[in-house]
Amino acid sequence: MNSDSDSKKGYLWAKSRMPILNRIVRKYSKSKILSDFKLGMCLHITYETAVLVTALSRAGAMISLCPANPLSSKDHVIDYLHSEVANVKLFVNNREDYSSFYKNMDRVLDTKPQIITDDGGELHKKAILRSQNVVGGTEETTSGVNRLRMLSKDGKLTYPIIAANESIMKLLLDNKFGTGQSTIQGIINTTGVMVANKRIVVCGYGWVGKGVARVAKGMGAKVTIAEVDPLLAIEAYLDGFEVGPLEKLLANNDIFITCTGQFNVIGRDHFHKLKEGAILCNAGHFDVEIDVNYLNEMDPSHFDPRPNVTCYHTNRSQCKKKFYLITRGRVVNLVGAEGNSPEVMDISFSNQFLAIVYLSKAASKMTNRVYRMPKKLDKKLAQLVLAEHGVEIDSLTPDQISYFKR
Ligand SMILES: NC(=O)c1ccc[n+]([C@@H]2O[C@H](COP(=O)([O-])OP(=O)(O)OC[C@H]3O[C@@H](n4cnc5c(N)ncnc54)[C@H](O)[C@@H]3O)[C@@H](O)[C@H]2O)c1
The missing domain is CATH 3.40.50.1480 (Adenosylhomocysteinase-like)
Known part of the structure; x- marks a missing residue:
C-alpha cells in the first residue's frame, strides 16, 4: 500500500x-x-x-x-x-x-x-x-x-x-517508441516470460505495431507481422520481418499482440488453432481487438493463474488446449505496466x-x-x-x- x-x-x-x-x-x-x-x-x-x-x-x-x-x-x-x-x-x-x-x-x-x-x-x-x-x-x-x-x-x-x-x-515518440517499449514491458510484468527466442506475431504494422515489433526483435524474439494494408506489409517485409496471414501463424507462434484499432482481429475462428500455452494481448485502445466475450462463453470456467493473466481452454473435445489472455484484452501497457x-x-x-x-x-x-x-x-x-x-x-x-x- x-x-x-x-x-x-x-x-x-x-x-x-x-x-x-x-x-x-x-x-x-x-x-x-x-x-x-x-x-x-x-x-x-x-x-x-x-x-x-x-x-x-x-x-x-x-x-x-x-x-x-x-x-x-x-x-x-x-x-x-x-x-x-x-x-x-x-x-x-x-x-x-x-x-x-x-x-x-x-x-x-x-x-x-x-x-x-x-x-x-x-x-x-x-x-x-x-x-x-x-x-x-x-x-x-x-x-x-x-x-x-x-x-x-x-x-x-x-x-x-x-x-x-x-x-x-x-506518433513517433508515443505510439512508436513509447508504446513499443511499454507493451513488451506489460507482457513481461504480467507473465514473467523471457522474450528472447519467442515467436511473436504483431497484428498491425502502423505506428504502434512498428514500435512493438522493433522492441521485440531487439530483445531477440522472432517477429512476424500480420497486416491488411499492402503498403505497410511491404514496409514490414523490407524492414526484415516475416509477413503472413494470421490464420497461418496461429499454430506455431508463442505470443500474439494486436495493435490495429480494429475489432475481432483475433476471434472465434482463431482460438482453437492456437499453439498450446500461447499468450494473447492487445495494445490497441479498445478491448475489442480480441473477442473476449466469445472466450468467456467458450470457457465459463476460465480462471486467473496469476493477476492479469486468464487461462482459457478450447472446447473441442478432439484437441483440448489451453492458452492465456493478458489484462482481459485491455491495453496491456497501461493495465499490465505503468x-x-x-x-x-x-x-x-x-x-x-x-x-x-x-x-x-x-x-x-x-x-x-x-x-x-x-x-x-x-x-x-x-x-x-x-x-x-x-x-x-x-x-x-x-x-x-x-x-x-x-
Ligand atoms: N496502448 C497505448 O498506449 C497506445 C498508444 C497509441 C495508440 N494506441 C492505439 O493503438 C491502436 C493502433 O494505433 P496506431 O497509431 O498504430 O494506428 P495505425 O492506423 O497507424 O495502425 C493500425 C494498423 O493496423 C492495421 N490493421 C487494421 N486492421 C487489421 C487487421 N484486422 N489485421 C492486421 N492489421 C490490421 C492497419 O492497416 C494499420 O496499418 C489504436 O487503437 C490506437 O488508439 C494505443
Whole structure:
C-alpha cells in the first residue's frame, strides 16, 4: 500500500522526467493564459496525467477529469490527485466498472467544460449527444481520431477538434517508441516470460505495431507481422520481418499482440488453432481487438493463474488446449505496466498543452471538423526536444530557401 509520501514521490519523479512540459508551463503560468477556461478531460489516470493537469491548473484552467479506461487508473495516483492538486475535480472510482466509467464521464460534462480533451473519443461522443456547449476539443489517440473523423464526415461534429495524436512528435515518440517499449514491458510484468527466442506475431504494422515489433526483435524474439494494408506489409517485409496471414501463424507462434484499432482481429475462428500455452494481448485502445466475450462463453470456467493473466481452454473435445489472455484484452501497457515512460508522456502532454492553448485562442475562427496538429507547433516541440538533448541541426541558407521558391 502506498503512503501519501510515496504518492508524492511518484508524482515528483514523473515531473522530474518531463522537462519540456515544465519549460512550457513556466512560460504560460505567468500570464495565466487559460484562466477563463474550464477543461473537461478523459485520460488514463497516471502520474504523468497528474503532471499535465497540474501544469494546466498553473496556467489558470479549472479542470474536471475522469479515466479513459476502466482498468488503467492507479489507486496511488487517485489518492495523490484528491489530496494535492487544486483546481481539479476528479471523477473516478477505485473499482471502476463500465457503469461507473460512463457515469464519471457524465459528471465531467455536468461541470460544463469549454474545452474537452479526450483519449478514445468517448467523452467527445457524449458531449455531442448531450448538445453540450463546447468551444473546441483535442483527441489523444488514433482510435479516437478515427471515430471523430467519421462523425465529421457525417456532419455531426458540433465543435472543432485538434487531433493531437496526429503530430509527428506524438506518433513517433508515443505510439512508436513509447508504446513499443511499454507493451513488451506489460507482457513481461504480467507473465514473467523471457522474450528472447519467442515467436511473436504483431497484428498491425502502423505506428504502434512498428514500435512493438522493433522492441521485440531487439530483445531477440522472432517477429512476424500480420497486416491488411499492402503498403505497410511491404514496409514490414523490407524492414526484415516475416509477413503472413494470421490464420497461418496461429499454430506455431508463442505470443500474439494486436495493435490495429480494429475489432475481432483475433476471434472465434482463431482460438482453437492456437499453439498450446500461447499468450494473447492487445495494445490497441479498445478491448475489442480480441473477442473476449466469445472466450468467456467458450470457457465459463476460465480462471486467473496469476493477476492479469486468464487461462482459457478450447472446447473441442478432439484437441483440448489451453492458452492465456493478458489484462482481459485491455491495453496491456497501461493495465499490465505503468503505460508510457514519463519522457514519452512529456512529449504527448506538451503537445496536448500546446493544442489546448492554441484552441483557447483560435477555436472561434475554426470550423466543426478534425484538424491535424499545426505543423508550426510540431516543429516547435521537436526543436525544444533537440535542445533539451543538446542535439544541434543545420538550417537552410537564404539561397537554399529561395531555391525552393524558384
Ligand atoms: N496502448 C497505448 O498506449 C497506445 C498508444 C497509441 C495508440 N494506441 C492505439 O493503438 C491502436 C493502433 O494505433 P496506431 O497509431 O498504430 O494506428 P495505425 O492506423 O497507424 O495502425 C493500425 C494498423 O493496423 C492495421 N490493421 C487494421 N486492421 C487489421 C487487421 N484486422 N489485421 C492486421 N492489421 C490490421 C492497419 O492497416 C494499420 O496499418 C489504436 O487503437 C490506437 O488508439 C494505443
